Amino acid sequence: MRTMTPKLRIWWGVITVLVLVYALFPVFSIIATSFKLPSQLNLGQFLPKTWTWSNYEQILTGSAKDLFLPALRNSIGISLIATAIAVVLATLAAYAIARLDFPGKRLILTTALGVSIFPVVSIVTPLFNLWRNIGLYDTWLGLIIPYLSLTLPISIWTLAAFFRQIPWELEQAAQVDGATAWQAFRKAIVPLAAPGVFTTALIAFFIAWNDFVYGISLTSTSAARPVPAALAFFTGASQFEEPTGAISAAAVIVTVPVVILVLLFQRQIVSGLTQGAVKG
Amino acid sequence: MSADVATQAPARAPKKARSDRARSEARLGWWLAGPAFVVMLAVTIYPILQALYDSLFNYRLTAPDDKAFIGLNNYKVVLTDSLFWQSLWVTTLIMIVSVVVELLLGFALALVMHRAITSLRGLLRTAILVPYGIITVVSAFAWFYAFDINSGFINHWFDWVPGIDPNLNWFAHQGTSLSVIIASEIWKTTPFISLLLLAGLSQVPTELEEAAEVDGATWGQRLRRVVLPNMKAAIMVAVLFRALDAFRIFDNVYIMTNGANNTNVLSLLAYNTSINRLEIGLGSAISVILFLCVILICFIAIKLFKVDLASARGEG
Numbered sequence: 339m340r341t342m343t344p345k346l347r348i349w350w351g352v353i354t355v356l357v358l359v360y361a362l363f364p365v366f367s368i369i370a371t372s373f374k375l376p377s378q379l380n381l382g383q384f385l386p387k388t389w390t391w392s393n394y395e396q397i398l399t400g401s402a403k404d405l406f407l408p409a410l411r412n413s414i415g416i417s418l419i420a421t422a423i424a425v426v427l428a429t430l431a432a433y434a435i436a437r438l439d440f441p442g443k444r445l446i447l448t449t450a451l452g453v454s455i456f457p458v459v460s461i462v463t464p465l466f467n468l469w470r471n472i473g474l475y476d477t478w479l480g481l482i483i484p485y486l487s488l489t490l491p492i493s494i495w496t497l498a499a500f501f502r503q504i505p506w507e508l509e510q511a512a513q514v515d516g517a518t519a520w521q522a523f524r525k526a527i528v529p530l531a532a533p534g535v536f537t538t539a540l541i542a543f544f545i546a547w548n549d550f551v552y553g554i555s556l557t558s559t560s561a562a563r564p565v566p567a568a569l570a571f572f573t574g575a576s577q578f579e580e581p582t583g584a585i586s587a588a589a590v591i592v593t594v595p596v597v598i599l600v601l602l603f604q605r606q607i608v609s610g611l612t613q614g615a616v617k618g
Numbered sequence: 619m620s621a622d623v624a625t626q627a628p629a630r631a632p633k634k635a636r637s638d639r640a641r642s643e644a645r646l647g648w649w650l651a652g653p654a655f656v657v658m659l660a661v662t663i664y665p666i667l668q669a670l671y672d673s674l675f676n677y678r679l680t681a682p683d684d685k686a687f688i689g690l691n692n693y694k695v696v697l698t699d700s701l702f703w704q705s706l707w708v709t710t711l712i713m714i715v716s717v718v719v720e721l722l723l724g725f726a727l728a729l730v731m732h733r734a735i736t737s738l739r740g741l742l743r744t745a746i747l748v749p750y751g752i753i754t755v756v757s758a759f760a761w762f763y764a765f766d767i768n769s770g771f772i773n774h775w776f777d778w779v780p781g782i783d784p785n786l787n788w789f790a791h792q793g794t795s796l797s798v799i800i801a802s803e804i805w806k807t808t809p810f811i812s813l814l815l816l817a818g819l820s821q822v823p824t825e826l827e828e829a830a831e832v833d834g835a836t837w838g839q840r841l842r843r844v845v846l847p848n849m850k851a852a853i854m855v856a857v858l859f860r861a862l863d864a865f866r867i868f869d870n871v872y873i874m875t876n877g878a879n880n881t882n883v884l885s886l887l888a889y890n891t892s893i894n895r896l897e898i899g900l901g902s903a904i905s906v907i908l909f910l911c912v913i914l915i916c917f918i919a920i921k922l923f924k925v926d927l928a929s930a931r932g933e934g
Contacts, residue, residue, distance in 0.1 A: 427654040431653075440643055457885065460666055
């Protein structure tokens, strides 16, 4: 590593601050808004004049509770299930793609690529109609199924890239050393594959958590409506009041887990995103 | 599928054992990968075929019994509607502006991350990942409230800039609305592009760059002659993926303007037609057109820029 001259050090300081401001400013902006009193929203200031928890109280225990809490439960449940199904299916598929030689391997990867660029809105109209006819409209399952179109392709790509890098000879080596096939798999391969599976799950979860189009199109009540869709239906405490504070508080609550996950698993997420995309 | 394999396998005796093995490997392969493959087809191919079928009917959920076959009439209605062309133009504008800005900004961020010392790199990557992880709707609200004439502070902060004053209503005009919509889109998705470009940067052989430096090439020359040509594949993949993603833009527009003041985009037009107005036939036609646009963009990228997606994405 080169030693940094003072001038270079200042430059890097400036660059770092610029990047941090770019990445975090909108986040701080909505956090600041979430602590403003409804009466002080229009002051045109960035920071609240009086800091208040009232917006959080409104969505967690107050009048907007029945709008936000079910949506939070739906978002967590639906995203987790859609992620789990996608990761299980993708793990099997990626294992086959990375380890076995069979015709149609390329076809599967190309299909995954095609599905991942599919315009979501093109799928939503027929599903909306079909779901209403077969009773899947406004249910968890009615969202989990289309969410697979978002989570499955990227899971397959990311996992296939991860699995290709696993030294599978280890498995045979373990068997030569006297381990059974199952022991060899569990002791030699699972520890190597687990980080890839975990990272894939994380990325797939982010994508399901982010969905909005399916959420507003295929639900109508708090029975299945996820948070992003619910935010669009928030209303103010009275007819003359904008729901700005409540929406901001809800937005902060659903953003906090994401920021924590990013802080904890930054390295894994970056390697997952780039390996699935450009093999580096 | 396994039947195909059997007929393709060479029948000569010495290879018999191997072809048996190949056949069982192929069978196992499809047993493992088949479910994922079937699910992917079921959640995309079926709906788009259904949309194609529905688009040939005069079909409103408000009057389902009046469903009647009308051929390509829905397409005629859509293609002669000025709102459609307006939406197509706005969608294309958003796509082009955001991809160009994101490519430049993403490249700058990638260079910063590439050159940063290890201790800084972790911090920078973590910060960059925050917008990636944030829900698009949350990003839309954050930008909306910052610029909004009532709850915003941007007007007060930047009132020294010509054209900005406390009474500027950003969401009452097409140009200003689109600027904020594009800003939110860029903020949220540049991290993805910059990570793809970072991976491309790390593939550029350092010896080449050093050799050029020894030969006296300036920084700009090295960038143009050595770095960029070597990461062409990464750039093309990033551009194509973001272009297709931007073409589907929905969340930001829905939250900020819901299509008001000529800011309608194709996805929103399709959504409003089928889900809000329940005109399934017409909405399906727009969905099919949107799908064809995406195919067209792919086709142009692959033919014109020779993007080999499969090889660039790691399938050698």
